[in-house]
Amino acid sequence: MTARRESLRRIALTMGAAGIALVVSLLVSTVVLLLSDADPVEVFTEVVEYGQKPAQLVNMLNKGTGYYLSAIAVAIGFRMALFNIGVDGQYRLAAMLAAALGAAVSLPAPLHVLMIVVVAMAVGALWAGIAALLKVTRGVSEVISTIMLNAIAGSIVAYLLHPDRLAVSVAGSNNIGTEPLPASARVPGLRLAGTESRVFGMVIVAMLVGVGYWVLLNRTRFGFDLRATGQSPTAAIASGVDVRRMVVTTMLLSGAVAGLVGLPQLLGASYTYGLDFPAGIGFTGIAIALLGRNHPVGIALGALLWAFLEEASQILDLLEVSPEIVRIIQGTVVLSVVVVYELVRRYTISQQQRSVGEQLAAEEPAVEGARA
């Protein structure tokens, strides 16, 4: 069993599992479509065709960028068995404060963007850090504290987003938002042939975050400590990991990435944090991190699939199908992925034990293969 063969096998199993999960959710969706008197074949063909149009592809990538960052933020915690449910509050607070501060200062272009990014990451990290401190000093479960911090962040944002404080009226609507960012703080978009829409420039930052996540976890000592703590806190302590410190560092890191979640939208499209700024991406990130099995490539595929389904929901109205069917598909995808991967995991373990048993038995005819 060479390392290469082993990893090829693992990739094949993973892809197979993802395929099965997708088929299962398609079957469920078909049933739901049939129940609602729609023609599944027609719906699926239309949806796939619609999703392939350049303008929709751009929308998909743009939505996917935020989802991706959110899922990476969640995955950092997941790898250490920490549940950062608070990405939602972290990114909203971070985006709003960064937007307000960004509009208030004037700097040359690259520095201006950099400053906004740094501020957003710092705010996200600090907000997540509260949960980390509560956990290591008072033993408060981060699940509970991050959920409550979401509510608090929402209230703070609502309080600050008021004409008396950080908000101004947006011209030509009854929306209010932070002062619009000047041109030096805007990130130019990337062109895609066949459409006027631009892909967010921040997509490149998201990719870098994905690469950084992978390198940090798989190639550094810190990443090893983090994964070890996630797999077995007791073994990690015995190996010399300071678990309390790891909890704080990991939450700060997760929060810092969470701080980036709102920036593609802020710096690439809206340039202001208004009442209509997208909310809920933090929760979507949890589903996508599960879908992508905490792997940077898996998460990218999951984020794109999620974004594609949301885009596709727009055409369902035209086909006189309730767009809520997309929610059903999304839910089934996550559920079937979780179930199928657990089955694959068990299958892999028993396969490995079996193959170890067989290979040892082959090497050593004297000992029969009875050692389970």
Added chain:
Amino acid sequence: MPVPVPEPVAAGADAAPAVVLRGITKRFAGIVANHDVDITVERGSVHAIVGENGAGKSTLMKTLYGMHRPDEGTITVDGSVVTLSSPADAIALGIGMVHQHFMLADNLTVLENVVLGSEPTRAGVIDLGAARRRITEISESYGLDVPADRLVEHLSVGQRQRVEILKVLYRGARILILDEPTAVLVPQEVDELFDNLRELRAEGLAVIFISHKLDEVLSVADRITVIRAGTTVATVDPADVTARDLAELMVGSELPVPELRESTVTDVVQLEVDGLTVRNADGRAVVDDLSLTIHQGEILGIAGVEGNGQAELVEAIMGMLPVEQGEVRLGGADVSGWGTRRRREAGVGYIPEDRHRHGLLLAAPLWENRMLGHQTRPPNVSSGWIDRSGARADTERIVQEYDVRTPGIDVPAAALSGGNQQKLIIGREMSGNPSVLIAAHPTRGVDVGAQGAIWEQLRAARAAGLAVLLISADLDELIGMSDRITVMLRGRLVADADPRTVTPEQLGAAMTGVGTPA
């Protein structure tokens, strides 16, 4: 030494055997756990089943207790062929199981524990009076002396085991399965248990006694069946065999012996513990003002009934537990304020008591497990970056040198047998020039082959000048492998023993606080 045993009582002699297993085969996911098992258990006898860990004893007993169905073969109880689909079926047929790990509710009394799940009722109300009469009756007829109204949490381990046996008898068992019943007992409690078993036998019950401790088996059993590699290899009369014969049947080869060669003890103190006190969550001193010193090239053995603070002592030395008072010195340097990582870097190797909890990442490949606890040092890591090729090459070295039986270093640790996991841990902990080795139950749950290899590694560590702290519940191992033995009781070191002269019985007495070793 074999004790002469009376013939099985007449009541069971001419009746059908209590249990007959014929050609039992059980496979799990392609692994044959049992094949062609043939066993006949007579009424009124103690029938021992011996075999190494992993030989298939537990699988077989689960089959007999209805926890899974055999793929082939027949089970005959009292002369009729039966199908056991669940433990409930087994209980209905009078088969009872006393598990190795007790299943008692600590906050209930003995009486309540015994009736739990099959409470006698009168007009819908639990009739504790009837239960009490039944229990008294059972205890008296089998000599099982347990205070019925005492809370289980106040009972000794031996008494708890008797409660388990009572529970099974209360449900009408005539065939008793005891899974490694002596593993948790000190020698005196073992003797009491054996007296109880003889009573049960005299009352015509069939007792199936699973063990791998050969002296015990020889002293209590009427028949002994040896299981090796999943199948029955022999059924013998204890009068006809010696412990060595049985061991050879079990292993298929000779047993390793725990023993040390000439002394390598130097006068240089390497590990020193001074006035150490550790309190548990309730504020009780689980390690109580304890001091010890270990010299280079010396193995200090700590004897003690489990739960007397040995685990906390080890974790305090490793820096894993907060210490209330006292110092730990390593080669003269006070390391009390150091974290676990710094102590490990300073040369403390650690073979944990529970390798699954503290020693391994079960889902991670072997080479990542080689890094665990050594993730700050070459060859695994250089300036914060994982050195994959270095770590992998060194894992290959450990697999070679320590004879870890594995098809490769990319398999997860969970795929290895206990003995091979332990050899990997020892190889890892002996890497990076350690000066101290903390070995807690190093041969627990490993097969005889690995046991011999592990003892050899301990001898090598001692010869290399390491100061070794050895904690073990296996008194033969402790006596054979220690330069000095000290007895730990309720968080204190209460007596010293000379391993050249002390016997397991003397140690056992000192461990329970009723005597002093020679």
